[in-house]
Amino acid sequence: MIEKTLQHFNIDGFQQDLLTWYQANKRDLPWRADQDPYRVWVSEIMLQQTKVDTVIPYFQRFIDKYPTVYELADADPQDVLKAWEGLGYYSRARNLQNAVKEVVATYGGKVPKDREELGALKGIGPYTRGAILSIAYDQPEPAVDGNVMRVISRVLKIEENIAEQRVKKLFEAYVREIISVNDPASFNQALMELGALVCTPKSPDCPVCPIKEHCTAYREGIQQELPIKTKAKKQKRIPYAVLLIKNQKEEYLIEKRPDSGLLANLWHFPMVPLEEVEFDEIANWIFREYGIRVTLHDKLGELKHVFTHLIWQLDIYNAETDDSNIKHSELIFEEKRNLKAYPFPVSHLKMMKYL
DNA sequence: AATTCGGGGGG
DNA sequence: CCCCCAGAATT
Numbered sequence: 106m107i108e109k110t111l112q113h114f115n116i117d118g119f120q121q122d123l124l125t126w127y128q129a130n131k132r133d134l135p136w137r138a139d140q141d142p143y144r145v146w147v148s149e150i151m152l153q154q155t156k157v158d159t160v161i162p163y164f165q166r167f168i169d170k171y172p173t174v175y176e177l178a179d180a181d182p183q184d185v186l187k188a189w190e191g192l193g194y195y196s197r198a199r200n201l202q203n204a205v206k207e208v209v210a211t212y213g214g215k216v217p218k219d220r221e222e223l224g225a226l227k228g229i230g231p232y233t234r235g236a237i238l239s240i241a242y243d244q245p246e247p248a249v250d251g252n253v254m255r256v257i258s259r260v261l262k263i264e265e266n267i268a269e270q271r272v273k274k275l276f277e278a279y280v281r282e283i284i285s286v287n288d289p290a291s292f293n294q295a296l297m298e299l300g301a302l303v304c305t306p307k308s309p310d311c312p313v314c315p316i317k318e319h320c321t322a323y324r325e326g327i328q329q330e331l332p333i334k335t336k337a338k339k340q341k342r343i344p345y346a347v348l349l350i351k352n353q354k355e356e357y358l359i360e361k362r363p364d365s366g367l368l369a370n371l372w373h374f375p376m377v378p379l380e381e382v383e384f385d386e387i388a389n390w391i392f393r394e395y396g397i398r399v400t401l402h403d404k405l406g407e408l409k410h411v412f413t414h415l416i417w418q419l420d421i422y423n424a425e426t427d428d429s430n431i432k433h434s435e436l437i438f439e440e441k442r443n444l445k446a447y448p449f450p451v452s453h454l455k456m457m458k459y460l
Numbered sequence: 461a462a463t464t465c466g467g468g469g470g471g
Numbered sequence: 472c473c474c475c476c477a478g479a480a481t482t
Contacts, residue, residue, distance in 0.1 A: 153478045159468065193466025196480075230479045251477045268477095270461075306476070307470085337475095367465070412466060413477090451467065 107278055110261055119260075119319045120285045120292065126315035127295035130302070132157070135164050140290070142216035142241035143174050143205075149236045150201050150228060154194060157301065163192050174216070177202055178209040186370055186448040195369060195448075200228030218242050231277070239289040247280035248293040249273060252300025258332035259304060259322035267332045304328075340411065344379040344418040346387055347408075349459055350399055352429040356438035357460060358397070359447065367412070372447040374456060376419075391424075395436065399424045405459045410452035421456055 131137070134157065136148035147167060151160045167188050171177040177185070182202060189198040204226035208216055216237065217223045224234045235248035247253075254267045254276050261279060265272040285292040303310050311323050322328040350358040359372045375395065382390045391399050402423035410417040429438055439447070441460050 150478095154466075154476075156468070156476085191467075193468090194478090196465065197478090200479085228479065232478055254477095339473095369465090409472095410467090411473095412464095414464060 107275075107282060110263075111279070111282055114261070114283070115319060116283050119283060119316060122315045122319065123295045123299065124285060124288060124291055127291055127298055131294070131298055132302075135161060135168075137294075140241050140243075142237060144168060145241040146216060146229075146233075146237055147171075147201070149233045149240075150197050151192065153197060153233070155192065159192070163189070174205045174208055174214050177205045183370070183448065187446070190371075190448045191451050191454070193451075195371065197228060199369070203227045204229065216241070218244070220244075220246070231273075235277075236293065239293045241290075243288075243290055245281075245284050245286045245289040247277040247284065248297075249276045249280060250297060252297040252304075253280065253293075255306065255332050256296050256300045256304045259309070259328050260316065260320045262321035262325070262327070262331070264331070264333055266335055268335045337413075340413070340415045342416045342418055345420070346377040346379055346382075346384075347419050347421045347453075347456065348375045348377065348387075348391065348399065348401070348424040349405070349421065349456065350375060350391075350397070350424040350426055352426050352438055354429055354438070356429065356440055357444070358395070358426070358431075358436070358438055359444065360395075360437075361435040368450045370448070371450050373449060373453040379420075397426050397428045397431075399426045408452060408455060410450075417452060419452065421459060423459075 136144055148160070148164055151164055151167075170188060171180060171185075180202065182199065185198050185202050186195060189195055207226060208214060212222070217226075218238070220234065220238065223229060223237060224231070229237070232248055232250050235246040238244040238246040239248055254273070257263065257276055257279055258267065263275070265275065267273065267276075299314070299316070303314050309328050311317050311320075311328060314320070314323070317323045320328070322331050348358075352358070357374070359374060361372050362368050362370060364370050375391065377387050377390055388399050388401055391397060402425060405421045405423055408417075408419040408421060410419065431438060444457065
């Protein structure tokens with residue numbers, strides 16, 4: 106059925122129009138300075154679910170700090186997490202470092218060119234594998250992300266639900282048919298660049314589009330209806346009381362999250378789940394969980410923090426304790442000025458102003 | 461196939 | 472305020 110769709114599609118003309126536009130309009134992005142496979146890799150991991158403008162400063166700092174696989178392989182995981190702070194999806198950082206260690210240990214520090222070897226590394230899925238192989242190694246592999254699915258769904262009028270795994274495979278098959286074998290690096294990046302700058306989700310700027318003559322959706326005026334995608338279900342709201350607990354040495358209590366699950370290995374102020382704990386029982390709950398006697402003071406503010414699948418509704422309180430000795434390594438009293446050494450989720454970074 | 465993982469930006 | 476964006480791992 107791919108052949109049928111592409112029967113009257115001018116592949117050479119499409120490639121030429123797309124690539125010409127890309128050469129003239131591509132943004133000057135830090136990870137486009139060269140084809141260093143490690144840098145391409147770092148950029149692609151950071152760009153997963155994340156906008157270019159957000160990634161740029163993180164990428165610069167990260168490469169300054171970890172210029173090659175060797176520095177990253179040797180780094181303290183906590184420092185890597187700190188470098189990732191605010192970027193989200195923190196397992197990306199952990200997986201990246203683990204995979205880089207694997208590259209140093211198994212592949213002599215060279216990022217594998219082999220499709221299977223590369224795809225076996227932690228955090229490298231079908232998209233990232235294709236991106237690295239094409240951008241760093243000039244291999245004609247598809248790199249199908251949301252941009253590419255949006256652009257191709259419009260150009261070829263593909264009315265399938267892009268949320269389905271099966272459909273993503275279909276897009277990869279189409280890209281294999283139309284990719285420029287001469288310059289797959291530019292071809293894949295051009296599709297994504299077009300998706301980011303012209304063929305945008307809400308109101309695509311079709312009049313200026315370099316490939317509108319090749320676009321079935323444009324011809325039929327249905328570009329706004331594509332791609333087709335099922336809606337996500339709405340998130341569950343979870344209320345917490347967050348306690349900024351200060352001891353007599355002006356230190357605040359922070360704790361380290363478990364090494365798996367939400368915000369794994371990040372630090373934060375103690376959170377009391379209000380669905381399970383009555384307001385009047387907060388101090389008792391804290392004593393049971395942390396072994397610390399606290400006095401709850403005034404409410405400082407509220408914060409709503411939205412994740413992909415849940416919402417934290419946070420009430421922030423001042424609290425005080427006479428205790429200051431803690432046994433656990435995941436639970437520490439720390440001076441305000443030292444808190445910046447720990448990786449925090451953005452929601453808790455926003456509470457620092459109350460300290 | 462469905463769910464779990466962050467956070468920023470737009471309307 | 473709600474809605475949109477969207478890769479990989481896990482189950």
